[in-house]
Structures are given as C-alpha cells and as structure tokens.
Amino acid sequence: MPRLIDIDELADYLRLKKQTIYNWLHQGKISGMKVGGVWRFDRRDVDAWLKSRRRLIKTGDGQ
Secondary structure, three states: OOOEEEHHHHHHHHOOOHHHHHHHHHHOOOOOEEEOOEEEEEHHHHHHHHHHHOOOOOOOOOO
C-alpha cells in the first residue's frame, strides 16, 4: 500500500513552503491526487521524482 503524505508533510520533507508545492502542482512539475478535497502524495513517487532531478556532481579531476 502506498505511503500517502499530505501537503504539510511534503513541505516539511522537501523543506519548502506549501505555496511552492501548490505552484508546482499547477505548473505540472509535481503530481499528486486529491483525496477528500486534500492533496496527497505518494512518498515513493516523490522519492523517485527527487532521484530523477538529481544532478551528477563533478569530481575534482578537471572533467
């Protein structure tokens, strides 16, 4: 069963303001679902989204 979190929990998890998450929802940058009129997010989907957004850190070898 998916671990659903609400927008407050997501804001705490990502260390963002709730308004940023609402903006991302409306811009299609992040997906969620409304359950009983409340936005919910699958924690696994959020983690996968974060992983896909990671950038590789260059090593100090000049490349």
